[in-house]
Amino acid sequence: MTHMVYPGALHTRFQHVIGAMHLMQLAIDTLRSKGVLVSDEEEEAALVAILLHDIGHGPFSHSLEHTLIxxxxxxxxxxxxxxxxxxxxxxxxxxxITIFNDKYPRRFLHQLVSSQLDTDRMDYLNRDSFFTGVSEGVISFDRIIKMLAVKDDELVVEAKGIYSVEKFLIARRLMYWQVYLHKTVVGAEQMLIKALKRAKELSNQGYDLFATQALQHFLKNKVNADNFTTEESHLNWFTKLDDTDIMSAIKSWVNHEDKILSTLCSKLMRRDLFRTELRSQDFSEEEIAMVRDKAKQHFDLSEAEVDYFVYHQTIYNSAYSADKEPIKIINNKGKLLDIAEASDLSNLEALSKKVVKYALIYPKELGFVEDGITFNFE
Amino acid sequence: MTHMVYPGALHTRFQHVIGAMHLMQLAIDTLRSKGVLVSDEEEEAALVAILLHDIGHGPFSHSLEHTLIxxxxxxxxxxxxxxxxxxxxxxxxxxxITIFNDKYPRRFLHQLVSSQLDTDRMDYLNRDSFFTGVSEGVISFDRIIKMLAVKDDELVVEAKGIYSVEKFLIARRLMYWQVYLHKTVVGAEQMLIKALKRAKELSNQGYDLFATQALQHFLKNKVNADNFTTEESHLNWFTKLDDTDIMSAIKSWVNHEDKILSTLCSKLMRRDLFRTELRSQDFSEEEIAMVRDKAKQHFDLSEAEVDYFVYHQTIYNSAYSADKEPIKIINNKGKLLDIAEASDLSNLEALSKKVVKYALIYPKELGFVEDGITFNFE
Amino acid sequence: MTHMVYPGALHTRFQHVIGAMHLMQLAIDTLRSKGVLVSDEEEEAALVAILLHDIGHGPFSHSLEHTLIxxxxxxxxxxxxxxxxxxxxxxxxxxxITIFNDKYPRRFLHQLVSSQLDTDRMDYLNRDSFFTGVSEGVISFDRIIKMLAVKDDELVVEAKGIYSVEKFLIARRLMYWQVYLHKTVVGAEQMLIKALKRAKELSNQGYDLFATQALQHFLKNKVNADNFTTEESHLNWFTKLDDTDIMSAIKSWVNHEDKILSTLCSKLMRRDLFRTELRSQDFSEEEIAMVRDKAKQHFDLSEAEVDYFVYHQTIYNSAYSADKEPIKIINNKGKLLDIAEASDLSNLEALSKKVVKYALIYPKELGFVEDGITFNFE
Amino acid sequence: MTHMVYPGALHTRFQHVIGAMHLMQLAIDTLRSKGVLVSDEEEEAALVAILLHDIGHGPFSHSLEHTLIxxxxxxxxxxxxxxxxxxxxxxxxxxxITIFNDKYPRRFLHQLVSSQLDTDRMDYLNRDSFFTGVSEGVISFDRIIKMLAVKDDELVVEAKGIYSVEKFLIARRLMYWQVYLHKTVVGAEQMLIKALKRAKELSNQGYDLFATQALQHFLKNKVNADNFTTEESHLNWFTKLDDTDIMSAIKSWVNHEDKILSTLCSKLMRRDLFRTELRSQDFSEEEIAMVRDKAKQHFDLSEAEVDYFVYHQTIYNSAYSADKEPIKIINNKGKLLDIAEASDLSNLEALSKKVVKYALIYPKELGFVEDGITFNFE
Incomplete structure (x- = not known):
C-alpha cells in the first residue's frame, strides 16, 4: 500500500528478485576474485535460492499475509x-533448498540469501529508496559487496567497509520509519486487511460477493495452518492469486449492500484513508474508548463492528539485532570482531535499540485525539 | 503491453500527467521570465488542460482504444x-476546455498542451525512456523549455535551441521504433485485442464469461459511436474500468471452454507471445495464405477463426510532420523560420519522411516465414 | 588533496558557491511560500553572502590555510x-556583510549561510559525495529545504523532517571519516604543507627557488597576523594565487638541490605518498621515536629535519555539536524542541560525541609500526 | 577551453582513458561470451593500447597541438x-603497439581502439555529455557494446543494434556543434593559441618571459617536425608539460610590457572572450577587411599585428564518413551490410554530409559585423 503515499512505488516483486539475483552474482564474483572457491553448482544454487526466496508471497505481500490464510x-x-x-x-x-534452509555447511551462501547483510535487503533498500524518492535509503551496495569476504565458511566484512555497513543499517532504520512503517501506509494496510476480513465474514454468513474464482476459494473456505499443508487445493488456488484479484473485488464491493464493507472499500478506492496517530507512548484506555464511542455513533455500529473502523497497533523496529547472528568484521590481520565492538563510533548501540511506537487509526470524520504531552511527529 | 518487453515499464498515466503539469509550470515560468504576460487564470487553465488531456483513456490505453467501444x-x-x-x-x-480545444486566441497555451513540441510529448518521451532503459529517448526537456518563447501569441523556439529540438524529434523517432512499435509489443497488443474481441463475440452468442460488472457491460452491449454519446450509462461504466478489470478477466478466461479464447489468454498469461515478423516491404499474398493455412491445421480452425491467430498489420510513423503546424524557430532579430528551413544540417528532411513497416504476427508453433530478399531487423 | 584518493574529485570552489547560491534561492522560495516575508534586498544580500562566504580561501584551501600566511x-x-x-x-x-557577520536581527538569514544546517554544508556534502563516488554522503537537500521554517526570526525544521536532518548529520560524519579525514588524504596534505614550509625556509636562507611572482612574495616575506591586515600588498598578492602557482612550483622543485624539498616534491608528483597509520588510541613515545630514528638513518637527516618526514597528528570530528547553537525542531503546534530532545531514536547522543583519532605519517620505505592491541581500520 | 562555456567540464584525460579501458574490457567480455576467442595476451594488449592511445597529448590537447611543436x-x-x-x-x-598501428591481422582489436565506433569515442561522448550537462550527447554505450560481434576478424554490429548506432552518430554530431565546436570555445582556443604564438615571437626577439623551465624550452627553441624526432631532449621536456605550466605563464604575462601579449592574457584570465560570429556562408573580404581596420585603429596595431586580434576560421565536421572504413551491420543470417545501406530510415545520408561553417573572431569592443542575409544561430 506504499504507493498510496509514494505514487512512484509501483515496482514489483519480480523486479526485486531479479535485482537480488544480480547482487548475488556480483557477490559471488567478488568472493571468487578473493580466492574463495565457489563451484558452479553452488553458484547456481545460490542464484536459485535468492530467485525463489520470496515466492510464497501472495497479493499485497505482508499486508495480507495472515488474512487470506x-x-x-x-x-x-x-x-x-x-x-x-x-x-x-x-x-x-x-x-x-538446502542453502535456503541453512543446512549447507558453507554457511556464507545462506547468509548471502538471508542474514542481517543479505542481498535481499541490499536490493530492496535501494529499490524502494529509488521508487519512493526517499534518498535516505540509498546504500552503497557495490561497495559493501566489494568488502565481503569469507572466513571459516562464514560471511564477513573487511574492516575498511565498516562505514558502509553502518550506513546500510542506518538506511534500513530510516526506510522503516519513513516508508515501510509510514503511518498512512500502516493505516491503509489495516483498512485493506479489515475489508478482506469483513468479506470473509459475510461469505461465511452466506452473502454472495463478487470475486474471481481463486479469491472466492479463500473467502468461502477457512484456510489455516491445519489444512493448508494437508489439502493440496489450497496451495493451487493460492498460486493463482495476484493483486488484480484483490483490486477487482475491492472495486466491486464499493457497491455492496453491507455498509461496513462498502464504506471500507469506497474509502480505499477514493483514497479517503483513515487518520493514523503515532506516538512514542501508548494511548490510554480512555482515549481509545472515546474514539470507539465516536465511531459507534457516527457510523451506527455495534461494539463488535467498531473493530472494523478503529485500530490500535504497536509498531516496532530495530535496525540491527545484537541477539541475532551478528555482522562480523575482519581486520587486515584476519582477526574477527562483532560490528558492535569494531565500531569506534558507538552508533551501533543506538541502532540495536528496539524502537516502539503506538498507533491509533480511525476515520478522519471523527476529528483528532488530543495528543497531550507527547511530541507529535506528524 | 510494453512491460512484456521492458519489465520496468510499469509507470502510470497518473504519473505522466503529474509530470506534464510540472513541465507546463516550468514553461509558463520561463515565458513569464521573458516578459510574456500569462494571467493567473490562464496559468490554472493550462495546468488543468494538461492534467485532463488524457482522461478519456481506458484500460490499456491505445491497445484497447477501439475494442471496448x-x-x-x-x-x-x-x-x-x-x-x-x-x-x-x-x-x-x-x-x-477552450484552450484544450484550441479555441483560445492566445494559441501558445494550446500548443503547450498539444502540438509537435508540447509538454505531453516532452514528459512521455523522458518518462518512457527512463522506465524502459532505452536511453535513446532521453531529451533535454529543461533546455527546450528554456528556449521557448512567444511571438504573436504563437509558441516559438529560440534559434540556439535548434539542436535540442532536432534531438527531441530524433528521440521520438527512435522511441517509436524501439519501444512503442517494438514488434513484440505490437504482437502482444494484437493478442489482447483479439482476446477481448473473442470474449465479446462469445458474450453475444450467449456464453457466460467471468468479468467485473463494468467489463460485462462492454462485453454484452454493442457500444459504438452511435450510442456512446447519447446513452449516459456507457460513459458511467467506462469510468469504472481499469487494468484490473481486464487482467482479472483474462486470468479467468484461461480456463474457459472456448479453445480460441482460452488459448489466447493462456498464451498472454504465460508470456508465450506470438512471433512478429517486421519488414520494410509488404508480405506477399502467398506468404500470408501459407501462414494462415498452417494455423488452420495446427489449431484446427475455420477460415474465419484464423483471424484470431494470424494478423497482418501496417505500421508507420514520422518523427516530424511537415504538413501539420510546423515548429517555428525565432532568431535573435525576431525573424521566424520553419524548423525545416532553419536547420542547416538537413536532417529534418529525413525526419519528415513517413516510415512504413509491415508486420505478420502468428503463433511461434508455426515456424518461420522465410524472408527471402529483405534484410530482417530482428 | 582528496583527488589523490578519489580521482574524480576535481570540482572547484566556484562550482560549490554557485550550488550553495542555488540552495539559498530554493530555501528563500520555500520560506516565502510558507508566509515568511523576505524582502528583495534581504534575498539579494543572502545570495551575495553565500556567494562570497569562502572567498578568502587560497590555493589548496584548508591544506595550506596556515602555511602561506x-x-x-x-x-x-x-x-x-x-x-x-x-x-x-x-x-x-x-x-x-551584516548578515554574514550575524549582526542582522533576522538571524535565519545568517543561519542559512552559516550554522549546523546551512546551505554551505548541504551543497558540499552532496557535491563531494557525488564527485568522490562515496554515496554515504548523499543527502536529501531538497526535502530538508522543504522542511525549513522560521519562528521568531530563527531557522527551524518541521518535525516531519527530523529523519532527513538525522540523515544529514550522519552523512556529514561519514564523509569526514571516509573523505575529508581519509588517512591518505591527511598524509598527502601534510607532505604538501611540509614542502611549502621547507621552501619558505630555504628562501629565508637565501636559496633561489622557482616560483611565480605571487608565490615568491609569500616565500620571501614572513606574512602573519601582525602584518597581513596592516600592509595592503599582502592581500593583493594573495588574490593572485591559485593552484597552478603551487603545482608549477612543486613540479620545478622536484629538481631542486635541497634533498628534503626535492624528495617531498618528487614523492608528491609521483604519488608515492607517505603511509598514514590511524588509531583510536595514541601512539606511544617509543613508537614515534623508533619511526623518527628509522627516518633519520634512511634519509640521513638531522633531528630537526626529521619533522619533514615523520608527522604525528590528532584528528577529530563531531557530527553535531550540542554546545553550539542547536538545530531546532518545530512541531505542528508551533512548539520548539532541540533536535537532540525531539529525536525519539536516541541517535543524536552518539552523533554529538567527539571522535578522536591519532595519526602517524611516515615514508613507506620505513616499513610498518606494529600496531599491537588496537584494531587497525586499514 | 570548453570549461569557459561549460564550467563543469573539468574532467581529465586520465579519467577518460580509465573509462575507455573499462569499455574495452566490457567489449572483450561481450565478444568472448559470443564465442570470439580473445587470448589473455590480446586482451592485455588491447587494454594497453587504449590506455596509451592519447599519451602524446600535451597541455590543452588539441588547442595547442601545433603551437608548441x-x-x-x-x-x-x-x-x-x-x-x-x-x-x-x-x-x-x-x-x-602492433594493434594500435593496425598491423595485427585480427583487426577488430584495432577497431575497438580506433574506428568510427571505437571505445575512445564511446567514452568521450558520454563523459563530455555528462560533465557539460549537454544531454544530447548521451549514448547507450552498454547496449552498443552488447551488440558488437566479430565476423572474419572485423568488428561488426548486430542488426538489432542499428538504432543505437544511429543514435551514437547523431549524438556525436550534436556534441560537435554544441560543445567541441561551440563558437565561444573556438574563439577562446584561438586566443590561447595566439597568446602562445606571441610569447614565442617575443622570446625569439630576446624578451624575457616568465615560464617554467619546460615551457621556456618550447618558447626559446623552434621545435618542429625536423628536429623533434631527432633530438631527444624535446620529447623529454614535452613530457614535463601540463596545464599548470601554461596557466601560470598566462597569469604572469598579464603584466608583461608587450601590449599584445598582456591584452590577450588579461582577456583570457578575466574571461573577456572575443566574439565569434558563425555562418553557413563565408564572410566577404570586405567584411573581414572592415573588422581588421577597426581592430587596427582601436588597439593601435600594425597590419601584421592584427592577426593576433582578428581570426578567420573554417570549421567542419561530419558525423559519419562514408569514405572511411564503414560501420558494418550483420543480420541474423550472418550477412554483412554497410550501415548506410542497412538503415531503412535514410538518416545516414544526412549524417554523412560534411557540414561547414565559417567563423570570424574579434574583440567585443569592435561591435558587430552585420550578418545581412544569413540566419544567425546565436
Missing amino acids: EGVSHEVISSMLMDRLNVEFGGKLTLA | EGVSHEVISSMLMDRLNVEFGGKLTLA | EGVSHEVISSMLMDRLNVEFGGKLTLA | EGVSHEVISSMLMDRLNVEFGGKLTLA
Whole structure:
C-alpha cells in the first residue's frame, strides 16, 4: 500500500528478485576474485535460492499475509513451493533448498540469501529508496559487496567497509520509519486487511460477493495452518492469486449492500484513508474508548463492528539485532570482531535499540485525539 | 503491453500527467521570465488542460482504444469527461476546455498542451525512456523549455535551441521504433485485442464469461459511436474500468471452454507471445495464405477463426510532420523560420519522411516465414 | 588533496558557491511560500553572502590555510575581501556583510549561510559525495529545504523532517571519516604543507627557488597576523594565487638541490605518498621515536629535519555539536524542541560525541609500526 | 577551453582513458561470451593500447597541438612515447603497439581502439555529455557494446543494434556543434593559441618571459617536425608539460610590457572572450577587411599585428564518413551490410554530409559585423 503515499512505488516483486539475483552474482564474483572457491553448482544454487526466496508471497505481500490464510507465514509457503518445483525439476533444486534452509555447511551462501547483510535487503533498500524518492535509503551496495569476504565458511566484512555497513543499517532504520512503517501506509494496510476480513465474514454468513474464482476459494473456505499443508487445493488456488484479484473485488464491493464493507472499500478506492496517530507512548484506555464511542455513533455500529473502523497497533523496529547472528568484521590481520565492538563510533548501540511506537487509526470524520504531552511527529 | 518487453515499464498515466503539469509550470515560468504576460487564470487553465488531456483513456490505453467501444477515440471521451467535470465544478473549467480545444486566441497555451513540441510529448518521451532503459529517448526537456518563447501569441523556439529540438524529434523517432512499435509489443497488443474481441463475440452468442460488472457491460452491449454519446450509462461504466478489470478477466478466461479464447489468454498469461515478423516491404499474398493455412491445421480452425491467430498489420510513423503546424524557430532579430528551413544540417528532411513497416504476427508453433530478399531487423 | 584518493574529485570552489547560491534561492522560495516575508534586498544580500562566504580561501584551501600566511584564518581574509568589494560596489554589500557577520536581527538569514544546517554544508556534502563516488554522503537537500521554517526570526525544521536532518548529520560524519579525514588524504596534505614550509625556509636562507611572482612574495616575506591586515600588498598578492602557482612550483622543485624539498616534491608528483597509520588510541613515545630514528638513518637527516618526514597528528570530528547553537525542531503546534530532545531514536547522543583519532605519517620505505592491541581500520 | 562555456567540464584525460579501458574490457567480455576467442595476451594488449592511445597529448590537447611543436601531431608523439615505454618494459608492449598501428591481422582489436565506433569515442561522448550537462550527447554505450560481434576478424554490429548506432552518430554530431565546436570555445582556443604564438615571437626577439623551465624550452627553441624526432631532449621536456605550466605563464604575462601579449592574457584570465560570429556562408573580404581596420585603429596595431586580434576560421565536421572504413551491420543470417545501406530510415545520408561553417573572431569592443542575409544561430 506504499504507493498510496509514494505514487512512484509501483515496482514489483519480480523486479526485486531479479535485482537480488544480480547482487548475488556480483557477490559471488567478488568472493571468487578473493580466492574463495565457489563451484558452479553452488553458484547456481545460490542464484536459485535468492530467485525463489520470496515466492510464497501472495497479493499485497505482508499486508495480507495472515488474512487470506491464517497462521501460515510466507516462508512456509515459499518452502512448499520450492519443494513442488524441486519435484517438477527432477531434484535439481535440492542444493538451492538446502542453502535456503541453512543446512549447507558453507554457511556464507545462506547468509548471502538471508542474514542481517543479505542481498535481499541490499536490493530492496535501494529499490524502494529509488521508487519512493526517499534518498535516505540509498546504500552503497557495490561497495559493501566489494568488502565481503569469507572466513571459516562464514560471511564477513573487511574492516575498511565498516562505514558502509553502518550506513546500510542506518538506511534500513530510516526506510522503516519513513516508508515501510509510514503511518498512512500502516493505516491503509489495516483498512485493506479489515475489508478482506469483513468479506470473509459475510461469505461465511452466506452473502454472495463478487470475486474471481481463486479469491472466492479463500473467502468461502477457512484456510489455516491445519489444512493448508494437508489439502493440496489450497496451495493451487493460492498460486493463482495476484493483486488484480484483490483490486477487482475491492472495486466491486464499493457497491455492496453491507455498509461496513462498502464504506471500507469506497474509502480505499477514493483514497479517503483513515487518520493514523503515532506516538512514542501508548494511548490510554480512555482515549481509545472515546474514539470507539465516536465511531459507534457516527457510523451506527455495534461494539463488535467498531473493530472494523478503529485500530490500535504497536509498531516496532530495530535496525540491527545484537541477539541475532551478528555482522562480523575482519581486520587486515584476519582477526574477527562483532560490528558492535569494531565500531569506534558507538552508533551501533543506538541502532540495536528496539524502537516502539503506538498507533491509533480511525476515520478522519471523527476529528483528532488530543495528543497531550507527547511530541507529535506528524 | 510494453512491460512484456521492458519489465520496468510499469509507470502510470497518473504519473505522466503529474509530470506534464510540472513541465507546463516550468514553461509558463520561463515565458513569464521573458516578459510574456500569462494571467493567473490562464496559468490554472493550462495546468488543468494538461492534467485532463488524457482522461478519456481506458484500460490499456491505445491497445484497447477501439475494442471496448468501437469508433470512439479517447479524445472524444476526454472531451465528454471534461464537460461533465465542468458542470460539476460550476463552469470553472471553461477556459481550460477552450484552450484544450484550441479555441483560445492566445494559441501558445494550446500548443503547450498539444502540438509537435508540447509538454505531453516532452514528459512521455523522458518518462518512457527512463522506465524502459532505452536511453535513446532521453531529451533535454529543461533546455527546450528554456528556449521557448512567444511571438504573436504563437509558441516559438529560440534559434540556439535548434539542436535540442532536432534531438527531441530524433528521440521520438527512435522511441517509436524501439519501444512503442517494438514488434513484440505490437504482437502482444494484437493478442489482447483479439482476446477481448473473442470474449465479446462469445458474450453475444450467449456464453457466460467471468468479468467485473463494468467489463460485462462492454462485453454484452454493442457500444459504438452511435450510442456512446447519447446513452449516459456507457460513459458511467467506462469510468469504472481499469487494468484490473481486464487482467482479472483474462486470468479467468484461461480456463474457459472456448479453445480460441482460452488459448489466447493462456498464451498472454504465460508470456508465450506470438512471433512478429517486421519488414520494410509488404508480405506477399502467398506468404500470408501459407501462414494462415498452417494455423488452420495446427489449431484446427475455420477460415474465419484464423483471424484470431494470424494478423497482418501496417505500421508507420514520422518523427516530424511537415504538413501539420510546423515548429517555428525565432532568431535573435525576431525573424521566424520553419524548423525545416532553419536547420542547416538537413536532417529534418529525413525526419519528415513517413516510415512504413509491415508486420505478420502468428503463433511461434508455426515456424518461420522465410524472408527471402529483405534484410530482417530482428 | 582528496583527488589523490578519489580521482574524480576535481570540482572547484566556484562550482560549490554557485550550488550553495542555488540552495539559498530554493530555501528563500520555500520560506516565502510558507508566509515568511523576505524582502528583495534581504534575498539579494543572502545570495551575495553565500556567494562570497569562502572567498578568502587560497590555493589548496584548508591544506595550506596556515602555511602561506601564518595565523590568519580564511574567515578573516573573506571578511577583508568583502569589505574591499563593498567599497568597490559603493556600499551595496553592506546588508550582505551584516548578515554574514550575524549582526542582522533576522538571524535565519545568517543561519542559512552559516550554522549546523546551512546551505554551505548541504551543497558540499552532496557535491563531494557525488564527485568522490562515496554515496554515504548523499543527502536529501531538497526535502530538508522543504522542511525549513522560521519562528521568531530563527531557522527551524518541521518535525516531519527530523529523519532527513538525522540523515544529514550522519552523512556529514561519514564523509569526514571516509573523505575529508581519509588517512591518505591527511598524509598527502601534510607532505604538501611540509614542502611549502621547507621552501619558505630555504628562501629565508637565501636559496633561489622557482616560483611565480605571487608565490615568491609569500616565500620571501614572513606574512602573519601582525602584518597581513596592516600592509595592503599582502592581500593583493594573495588574490593572485591559485593552484597552478603551487603545482608549477612543486613540479620545478622536484629538481631542486635541497634533498628534503626535492624528495617531498618528487614523492608528491609521483604519488608515492607517505603511509598514514590511524588509531583510536595514541601512539606511544617509543613508537614515534623508533619511526623518527628509522627516518633519520634512511634519509640521513638531522633531528630537526626529521619533522619533514615523520608527522604525528590528532584528528577529530563531531557530527553535531550540542554546545553550539542547536538545530531546532518545530512541531505542528508551533512548539520548539532541540533536535537532540525531539529525536525519539536516541541517535543524536552518539552523533554529538567527539571522535578522536591519532595519526602517524611516515615514508613507506620505513616499513610498518606494529600496531599491537588496537584494531587497525586499514 | 570548453570549461569557459561549460564550467563543469573539468574532467581529465586520465579519467577518460580509465573509462575507455573499462569499455574495452566490457567489449572483450561481450565478444568472448559470443564465442570470439580473445587470448589473455590480446586482451592485455588491447587494454594497453587504449590506455596509451592519447599519451602524446600535451597541455590543452588539441588547442595547442601545433603551437608548441609545429607540424607534429599528437599521434606521432603517442607513437614515440609508446616505443620508449616498450623499451623500458623490455618489449612487453609490442603487441599493444602492433594493434594500435593496425598491423595485427585480427583487426577488430584495432577497431575497438580506433574506428568510427571505437571505445575512445564511446567514452568521450558520454563523459563530455555528462560533465557539460549537454544531454544530447548521451549514448547507450552498454547496449552498443552488447551488440558488437566479430565476423572474419572485423568488428561488426548486430542488426538489432542499428538504432543505437544511429543514435551514437547523431549524438556525436550534436556534441560537435554544441560543445567541441561551440563558437565561444573556438574563439577562446584561438586566443590561447595566439597568446602562445606571441610569447614565442617575443622570446625569439630576446624578451624575457616568465615560464617554467619546460615551457621556456618550447618558447626559446623552434621545435618542429625536423628536429623533434631527432633530438631527444624535446620529447623529454614535452613530457614535463601540463596545464599548470601554461596557466601560470598566462597569469604572469598579464603584466608583461608587450601590449599584445598582456591584452590577450588579461582577456583570457578575466574571461573577456572575443566574439565569434558563425555562418553557413563565408564572410566577404570586405567584411573581414572592415573588422581588421577597426581592430587596427582601436588597439593601435600594425597590419601584421592584427592577426593576433582578428581570426578567420573554417570549421567542419561530419558525423559519419562514408569514405572511411564503414560501420558494418550483420543480420541474423550472418550477412554483412554497410550501415548506410542497412538503415531503412535514410538518416545516414544526412549524417554523412560534411557540414561547414565559417567563423570570424574579434574583440567585443569592435561591435558587430552585420550578418545581412544569413540566419544567425546565436
